[in-house]
Amino acid sequence: MLIAKGSFKGDSGHTLEGTFTLIRQADGTIAFETDEGFKFDGSPNPGWALYTGVPGNDQDPAVHADMVRTRFGSLPGGALDEQNEVTGKQFATIPAEADLSAYDTIILWCFTFPTTLGHGKIEAV
Numbered sequence: 379m380l381i382a383k384g385s386f387k388g389d390s391g392h393t394l395e396g397t398f399t400l401i402r403q404a405d406g407t408i409a410f411e412t413d414e415g416f417k418f419d420g421s422p423n424p425g426w427a428l429y430t431g432v433p434g435n436d437q438d439p440a441v442h443a444d445m446v447r448t449r450f451g452s453l454p455g456g457a458l459d460e461q462n463e464v465t466g467k468q469f470a471t472i473p474a475e476a477d478l479s480a481y482d483t484i485i486l487w488c489f490t491f492p493t494t495l496g497h498g499k500i501e502a503v
Contacts, residue, residue, distance in 0.1 A: 386496050408478065420462045424489070451469075
């Protein structure tokens with residue numbers, strides 16, 4: 379069952395485009411899927427996380443800890459000195475125990491150099 383959708387916006391000088399959907403599965407997990415128009419310009423170790431709002435201070439250790447705690451998926455990342463563009467449909471699974479009512483944003487986070495790469499507001503349907 380479709381429970382939410384949203385659109386992406388790049389942050390920290392990154393390109394992040396496209397839309398996403400969240401679909402509740404029979405086992406309680408939530409399927410996260412981007413559309414075919416998804417585009418990310420790349421970074422080392424990019425991953426998806428749940429958050430409330432958009433982090434105001436990426437260097438705050440508590441923000442990074444929240445991203446690690448709520449991480450639910452990854453994108454292909456480049457080496458430390460390169461960026462690999464990622465395009466097309468992307469998939470990840472949010473665990474059943476995740477309480478989506480506690481979050482309103484999907485964050486694309488760099489787990490190597492704590493940075494918000496982009497975000498998408500979760501819009502319930």
